[in-house]
Amino acid sequence: MALRIEKTLKVNEPIEKVWAFLSDPRKVATCVPGAKITEQIDEKTYKGSISVKVGPIVTDYKGEIQIVRLDAANHEIELLGKGQDVRGRGSAAMNMTGKLRSDDRMTEMTSVSEVNVVGILAQMGARVITEVSNIMFGEFTKNFQAKLQHEDEAPSSGEGKPISATSLAWEAGKRLFHRDS
Amino acid sequence: MIAKTSAEVGGMGHSLKRKEDLRFIRGKGNYVDDVNLPNMVYGHLVRSPYAHARLKSINIEKAKALPGVLAVITGEDLAKANLAWMPTLFFDKQMVLATGKVLFQSQEVAFVVAEDRYTAADAAELVDVEYEELPVLVDPHKSLDPSSPILRDDREQKSNHIFHWEVGDKQATDKAFQGADVKARVDAVFQRCHPAPLETCGCVADHNPATGRLTIYLTSQAPHAHRTLFALVGGIPENNIRVISPDIGGGFGNKVPIYPGYVCAVVASLTLGRPVKWIESRSENLQSTGFARDYHMTAELAASKDGKIQALRVKTLADHGAFNAAAQPTKFPAGLFSVCTGAYDYPSAFCEVDGVYTNKAPGGIAYRCSFRVTEAAYLIERAVDVLAQELKIDPADLRRKNFIAPSKFPYKSALGWTYDSGNYEPAMKLALDKVGYAELRKEQEEKRQKGELMGIGISSFVEIVGAGPSHTFDIAGIKMFDSCEIRIHPTGKGICRMGTKSQGQGHETTYAQIVAQELGIPAADITVEEGDTDTAPYGLGTYASRSTPVSGAATAMAARKIREKAKKIAAHLLECSEADLEWEPGKFFVKGTPSKTKTIQEIAFAAYTNHPQGMEAGLEAVDYYDPPNLTFPFGTYVCVVDIDKGTGEVKVRRFVAVDDCGNIINPMIVDGQVHGGLTEGLGIAFMQLIDYDENGNVQGGSFMDYLLPTAVETPHWETDKTCTPSPHHPFGAKGVGESPNVGSPAAFVNAVVDALSHLGVKHIDMPITPWKVWTILKEKGVVS
Numbered sequence: 001m002a003l004r005i006e007k008t009l010k011v012n013e014p015i016e017k018v019w020a021f022l023s024d025p026r027k028v029a030t031c032v033p034g035a036k037i038t039e040q041i042d043e044k045t046y047k048g049s050i051s052v053k054v055g056p057i058v059t060d061y062k063g064e065i066q067i068v069r070l071d072a073a074n075h076e077i078e079l080l081g082k083g084q085d086v087r088g089r090g091s092a093a094m095n096m097t098g099k100l101r102s103d104d105r106m107t108e109m110t111s112v113s114e115v116n117v118v119g120i121l122a123q124m125g126a127r128v129i130t131e132v133s134n135i136m137f138g139e140f141t142k143n144f145q146a147k148l149q150h151e152d153e154a155p156s157s158g159e160g161k162p163i164s165a166t167s168l169a170w171e172a173g174k175r176l177f178h179r180d181s
Numbered sequence: 182m183i184a185k186t187s188a189e190v191g192g193m194g195h196s197l198k199r200k201e202d203l204r205f206i207r208g209k210g211n212y213v214d215d216v217n218l219p220n221m222v223y224g225h226l227v228r229s230p231y232a233h234a235r236l237k238s239i240n241i242e243k244a245k246a247l248p249g250v251l252a253v254i255t256g257e258d259l260a261k262a263n264l265a266w267m268p269t270l271f272f273d274k275q276m277v278l279a280t281g282k283v284l285f286q287s288q289e290v291a292f293v294v295a296e297d298r299y300t301a302a303d304a305a306e307l308v309d310v311e312y313e314e315l316p317v318l319v320d321p322h323k324s325l326d327p328s329s330p331i332l333r334d335d336r337e338q339k340s341n342h343i344f345h346w347e348v349g350d351k352q353a354t355d356k357a358f359q360g361a362d363v364k365a366r367v368d369a370v371f372q373r374c375h376p377a378p379l380e381t382c383g384c385v386a387d388h389n390p391a392t393g394r395l396t397i398y399l400t401s402q403a404p405h406a407h408r409t410l411f412a413l414v415g416g417i418p419e420n421n422i423r424v425i426s427p428d429i430g431g432g433f434g435n436k437v438p439i440y441p442g443y444v445c446a447v448v449a450s451l452t453l454g455r456p457v458k459w460i461e462s463r464s465e466n467l468q469s470t471g472f473a474r475d476y477h478m479t480a481e482l483a484a485s486k487d488g489k490i491q492a493l494r495v496k497t498l499a500d501h502g503a504f505n506a507a508a509q510p511t512k513f514p515a516g517l518f519s520v521c522t523g524a525y526d527y528p529s530a531f532c533e534v535d536g537v538y539t540n541k542a543p544g545g546i547a548y549r550c551s552f553r554v555t556e557a558a559y560l561i562e563r564a565v566d567v568l569a570q571e572l573k574i575d576p577a578d579l580r581r582k583n584f585i586a587p588s589k590f591p592y593k594s595a596l597g598w599t600y601d602s603g604n605y606e607p608a609m610k611l612a613l614d615k616v617g618y619a620e621l622r623k624e625q626e627e628k629r630q631k632g633e634l635m636g637i638g639i640s641s642f643v644e645i646v647g648a649g650p651s652h653t654f655d656i657a658g659i660k661m662f663d664s665c666e667i668r669i670h671p672t673g674k675g676i677c678r679m680g681t682k683s684q685g686q687g688h689e690t691t692y693a694q695i696v697a698q699e700l701g702i703p704a705a706d707i708t709v710e711e712g713d714t715d716t717a718p719y720g721l722g723t724y725a726s727r728s729t730p731v732s733g734a735a736t737a738m739a740a741r742k743i744r745e746k747a748k749k750i751a752a753h754l755l756e757c758s759e760a761d762l763e764w765e766p767g768k769f770f771v772k773g774t775p776s777k778t779k780t781i782q783e784i785a786f787a788a789y790t791n792h793p794q795g796m797e798a799g800l801e802a803v804d805y806y807d808p809p810n811l812t813f814p815f816g817t818y819v820c821v822v823d824i825d826k827g828t829g830e831v832k833v834r835r836f837v838a839v840d841d842c843g844n845i846i847n848p849m850i851v852d853g854q855v856h857g858g859l860t861e862g863l864g865i866a867f868m869q870l871i872d873y874d875e876n877g878n879v880q881g882g883s884f885m886d887y888l889l890p891t892a893v894e895t896p897h898w899e900t901d902k903t904c905t906p907s908p909h910h911p912f913g914a915k916g917v918g919e920s921p922n923v924g925s926p927a928a929f930v931n932a933v934v935d936a937l938s939h940l941g942v943k944h945i946d947m948p949i950t951p952w953k954v955w956t957i958l959k960e961k962g963v964v965s
Contacts, residue, residue, distance in 0.1 A: 001874045087306040090230035091314075118314075119230030119286075122878035123468075124885065 001122045005113045005133050009141045010106050013148050018107040019075050019100055021148055025065055031143035033136050037065070044070075050083065052092075054125035054132055060086045068095075075100035090119015183698065183844050183912060186766050191705065192698030193912065196849035200689045200709075201428075210428040213383045214460050216398045221385065222251060224446050224459040225301035227291040227308045228469070229283035232319070232540040232877020233332070234312035236279055236290070244293055244307040249300035251453060253308060254292040254445060256280035264448065266335075267414055270438060270657055271514070273343070274335075275504035275543055277441045282315065284332055284503035285542050286877050287468035292445035294457060317540050317877040321477060321500035324537035332503065332538045343505050343536035346514040349596050354531035357492035361483030365568035370946045371556045371926075373475040373500070373541070373871040375467050375881075376548045377889060378684070380430025382470055383460035384443045386450040395450070396423045399443065401712075402432040402682055403722025406659055408714045410439055415447065426712035432684035433861075434546040437508040437724050438471050468882040471508065472541075472871055473548030475500040476556040480521070480564040488574050490583045492529040493595070495521055495560065499536040504543035508724075509552040510654045510661065516552025519596040520645040523561035524605045524815060525583040530595035540877045549858060549922040551646045551725040558642040562927030566638075566934065567943055575622075576931070577613060580641050581606060591810075591908075598645060600813045601907050601915075604841070608903045609641050609817040612839040615901060616819045629939060634824035634963075635834075636936025641817045642924035646916040647730025651807045656721060663731040664718035666803040667696060667739045671789040673782030674706040677739075680720010681732040682712045686918055687850045688728060692736050694846050698912070699740035700747075701767025701781050718803055726814075726916035729846065730907075735806035737911040742802035746788075750800075751779045753793040812907045812915035816840040818859075818928040824936050826964055829955025831867065831933055833896040838925070843906040843915035851917050855900050858921025864890045865922075866929035868948050937961075 011018055021027050025046050029037045034051035041047060044067040051060045063083025070077055081094045096113040117129070125132065186192030204210055241253040256278035259265040266274045279290045291308050295301035316330045323329050324341040331339050358364060385398040395417055401407050404424040412419035429436065446459040461470070477498040483491045499515060501507065509516045515534035522530050547553065565583075569576040584605040585592050592600040621637050628635050651660035664680035677692050693707035711717060720732060744764065751769035752759045755777055762769045769784070771777040779787075788800040821835040838855055845851050868888040871881040881887040906913025926947060933949050934942055940961040945953060958964045 001876060001878055085230070088227065088230065088308065088310055089306075116876065118232075118876050118878060122874065122876065123286075123464075123880070123882050126874065126878070126880055127886075 001126055001129070002114065002116045003130060003133070005115065005137070006111070007137050008108060008110045009144070010103065010108050011145050011148055012106055014105070015075060015100050015102040015107045018109065018148065019072065021151065022098055022100065022109070023070060023072070023077055025067065025079065027147070031140050031147055033139045052121065054121060054128060057120055057124045059090065059121045061092050062086050085119060090117065090121055092117045092121070184766070186698060186701065190697050190701055190703050190766060192694055192766065193844065193846050195694065195847065197690055197694060197704055197847055199687045199850065200693070201687065212380055212428050212430055213385060213398050213400050216385045216427065218385060218387055218456040221456040221458055222294055222296055222453065223298045223301045224442070224449055224457050225293050225298070225305045226289050226442055226445070226465070227293065227305045227310065228465070229279065229286060229288045229290050229312070231283055231312050231314055232286045233282070233284060233315040233317045233330070235282045235315060237311040237313050239291060240309040241291065243309065244304040247300065247304045247307060249296040250293065250304045251296065252294040252449060253304070254278065254448060256290070259448065262448070264415070264444065267439065267444060269504055269506040269543070270508040271505050273505035275506055277444045283312070285540050286879055287465065287542065288503070289441040289469070292449065294449045294453065317875070319539055319541065319873045319875065319877055321498050321537050321539050324539055332540060341538040343501060343538060344514045345533065345535050347531070347533035348519045349531035350529055351531045353529040354492045354494050357529045358481065358483045358494065361491055362486040363484045363568070363571055364481060365484070365564060365571045366479065366481045367564050367567045367944050368479050369560060369563050369944060371474040371476045371478065371559055372947055373472050374548065374865055374869045375472050375871055375887065376433035376435040377467060377887065378431030378433055378435050381461040381463060381466035382436060382440055382442065383458070384446050385456055385458045386446040387456035388450040388454060390454040394421050394423065395447065396425065397443070397447065398425050398427060400429055400436045401426045401722070402429070402436040402684060402724050404682055404712055404714050405680060405719045406656060406721055407439060409659065410657065411447070424714045426682045429682065429684035432724070433549045434473065434508065434724055435471050436684065437546055437722070438506055440470055464883045467871065467887055468879050469542050471506060471546035472502070472544040473546055473550070474556060475545055476553070478556065478560050480560045482564050482568045484568055484572065488572050488579050488582050490525050490527045490568070492527060493522055493561070494530070495532040497534045499534055500539050500541065501536050501545060502539055502541035502543040505536060506543035508546050508656070510648055510656055511658065512653060513552060516547060516554070517645050518553035518557045520554055520594070520598055520643065521557035521561050522594045522596055523558065523565070524580070524585060524603070524641050524643045525565070526585040526589065527583070528595060532596060541873055547725060549861060549919045551644065551648060551919060554644055554919070555923045555926070558644070558923045559927045562640045562642060563930060563944065566931045570938055570943060576639050577609065577618065580609060580639065599810060600643070601810055601909055602905050603643065603813060603815055604903065604905045605641060605815060608815060608839045608841050611901055611903060612817040612819045612837050615839070615899065616821065616835060616837045618819070621821060634826060634936045636822050636932040636934070638820040638822070638928045638930065638932025638935055639817065640924050640928035640931060642920070642927065643813055643815045644726070644920055644923050645811050645813055646726035646919060647808055647812045648725050648727055649811055650809060659721060660807070661721050661727070661731070662805050662807040663720040663727065663735055664803065664805045665692070665732055665735040665739045666718045666801070667736070667743055668801040669702070669743060669785045669788070671786050673702060673785040675702060676708045676710060677736060678717040679709065679711045679732050680718055681723040681728045683723060686723065686728060686854070687847065691729070691846045691850060692733065695733055695736045695912070696740050698766065699737055700744060718805070726919045729914050729916045730812045730910060731806055731808055733846070733914060734808060734911045735804040738806055739802040739804035742804065743800055746800060747781060747784045749796065750784045750787050750792060754779050754784070754787055754791070809909045812843065812910060814840070814842040814915040814917060814920050816920055816924055818924050820928040820932040822932040822936055824933070824954060826958055829951035829953070829958060831949060831951070831954060833863070833929070835899065836896055836928070837899045837901070838921060839901045839903060840917060840920050841903045841905050842917035842920065843904065843910065844913040845902070846914065852900050854918045855921045856898050858919065859898050859925050860890050860895050861922050862925030862929065863895060864888065866926045866947050866949060870948050
């Protein structure tokens with residue numbers, strides 16, 4: 001299944017500081033629930049993994065993330081991620097573009113992600129996957145803001161933890177029923 | 182009419198309780214997964230997550246290293262034994278384990294064997310398969326598009342086209358359309374659905390290296406045919422193969438094909454010399470085994486102004502998935518779809534079907550249906566309703582006007598079938614009277630004034646079952662006769678062995694009732710045994726409602742052979758000539774002297790203790806019955822629905838089912854079959870779809886998405902009967918198991934469309950979900 005996710009978030013930090021963080025996949029990965037960078041292959045390519053739980057389905061994708069475009073002048077980044085489930089049950093690919101814009105003293109980040117999922121997650125999770133991505137983005141935002149704030153304090157070594165399956169399914173369910181349409 | 186035996190004998194027409202239920206309701210059934218053999222090991226399939234991908238490599242080292250793992254078999258291994266591919270039941274071949282590429286999601290890629298199920302499942306996750314994704318084709322309408330990928334590069338024909346099939350007089354049909362006053366057209370999809378039997382597929386393959394014998398406990402609707410196919414494909418001498426179908430928890434056509442898991446288990450057992458069990462999960466069953474339908478159909482009717490149908494034209498696209506694994510008679514690429522002329526009398530018809538490949542699971546099988554009859558009945562019954570709407574004629578009146586008159590039977594249809602018997606109008610009248618049709622139409626009018634939505638749907642279906650006469654019907658070359666062997670023991674009890682195999686139809690009861698009817702031996706004294714190819718006579722199995730029309734007939738014929746011999750023995754015992762004897766169920770007596778009697782039990786004893794000199798001892802017979810024609814059961818179903826405008830939910834208020842299946846063996850079992858089939862029809866009409874997204878991900882691959890009706894959704898079924906015996910069947914029966922599944926989808930859909938017809942709605946594709954209805958109501962401005 002293919003889905004397109006557009007998100008906007010604001011952080012109370014100057015644009016250059018946000019850009020320095022965003023343009024480093026190693027740092028960004030620490031904000032994504034369940035994700036980690038395991039190895040840097042070259043300047044633009046990293047190896048990593050992400051774990052996604054939807055209800056009873058756990059998928060552990062292992063793969064590569066590549067910086068396709070890095071435009072410091074316009075504060076734009078394009079990332080291409082591809083991974084395969086370690087148990088052979090499918091794959092996921094994501095093309096994400098992120099753009100920063102200075103807004104007063106705040107920085108606004110807009111991201112557009114095209115995600116393509118094949119395999120068990122697409123079979124079982126199709127109905128809740130948009131909600132799951134919303135929740136994941138919510139977690140990301142929280143982590144992103146917190147990490148940026150504390151960046152000056154100590155270098156981060158931790159990795160994001162996958163959110164628990166039950167809370168995710170519960171949150172997704174709640175949101176499904178509260179959707180206006 | 183069939184003379185009724187006493188309740189004690191329990192011949193035809195008695196609602197005997199089902200003998201088999203004694204063990205089923207006590208949890209004492211013996212299904213394949215109940216078979217546990219000493220030293221048995223377990224298989225688990227590695228399946229493809231991709232719908233279309235090239236296999237770059239398979240690394241089995243990690244899996245093999247897991248303690249408890251005995252073997253990992255890949256397509257390359259099978260290729261060495263020439264078993265990577267196997268023939269399907271319809272002139273195609275299918276991969277057992279993938280080599281080169283995979284063609285549908287959940288396709289079988291490797292088979293892991295381990296000491297226990299858990300280890301096998303864990304090891305399957307360790308098999309490292311590297312794929313290269315290829316463009317995916319899911320829409321059958323794009324299969325023939327030049328820009329679409331060619332899926333089957335193993336074929337000589339570089340195209341996704343499988344077959345073109347046509348029947349009827351195109352010229353005459355086109356001419357009738359040119360001159361017609363009125364034309365009606367419906368584009369209807371009979372969606373991909375799945376029989377979803379409660380028991381999934383599985384087997385235990387047990388090769389004994391000491392004896393060379395291979396015993397396969399198999400979820401099989403056709404054990405003999407499967408034995409022959411294992412012999413032909415696997416090269417194992419047929420006398421060394423024994424297929425045992427123990428209790429089967431529902432088949433509905435799903436257990437007619439041979440699946441890769443079976444072949445892998447056999448190969449593993451041959452390799453390891455140990456029994457290998459393989460049992461599918463629910464999702465594996467839904468995602469990879471025989472689906473049904475997936476017919477994308479157009480029907481057009483030409484008619485006069487006053488509603489006389491003149492011609493039918495049908496064009497259909499059949500989506501067979503990655504391999505044409507249809508299980509149907511060899512001469513019929515679209516099964517018996519050409520019965521789509523239905524219950525109506527018109528001179529011209531033309532029907533064409535094209536089969537195509539897509540990146541979906543292979544099929545399609547006949548789900549409780551005689552090979553595409555469900556699609557045919559649905560199409561014509563929908564088309565007639567659309568014509569009625571076009572003509573502004575009541576759909577019941579239009580049907581009445583066009584029914585084949587009873588005097589015209591046997592009736593030759595425009596597409597070449599000879600309907601054995603029929604009397605359609607009384608069945609419809611009974612159904613309409615029972616439901617109170619005239620009052621319902623009035624109520625509907627009043628409700629419409631108030632803005633409420635209710636609808637009445639009629640389906641006057643005709644079936645074609647009991648395949649079939651050997652001059653026309655075979656599966657993979659084997660003629661579609663069927664068999665029964667009866668042995669009467671010295672004490673007057675007996676055993677019947679059959680070429681068929683019950684999956685819940687109640688054969689152990691009904692076949693015994695046929696013997697009871699023919700010989701007067703109480704049904705309770707007759708054991709019916711099926712499913713063991715070492716003991717049962719050869720037969721083609723149970724599907725296509727063929728058990729009663731074919732094996733039931735064989736039972737009666739074998740019993741009559743026994744009666745003939747019994748007569749000779751009776752004449753010997755009573756010291757009279759055979760011509761002086763008269764029969765009434767259970768005994769021969771001398772004409773005019775009823776006191777000079779020998780019961781069938783006395784005769785049976787004499788057959789072993791005092792038989793005439795020169796006659797063979799014993800009392801047994803076998804019959805291989807080759808039916809002269811098919812049988813054509815029919816009926817009218819009427820469905821009444823109310824629609825909740827707020828939610829789009831359709832509630833079935835009433836459902837009246839009048840069936841005519843000729844003479845009935847066991848009325849209770851017939852009712853049970855009708856209840857079950859109607860409930861399946863309800864699921865198909867309102868809930869079920871095996872859908873795929875653009876990447877070929879299955880969107881109906883578990884019971885989370887593929888819904889089965891429960892007692893909560895199922896309405897009260899009202900059943901009734903008319904009786905028009907088959908003139909060519911030994912006791913006038915026609916078969917009923919499939920009628921409710923064949924006839925009901927159109928009744929449900931016609932009812933919903935009828936409820937919305939005043940809004941200009943002419944057709945809604947199944948499954949009619951609340952969302953679909955609500956969307957229509959919104960489009961039509963009924964709700965905001």
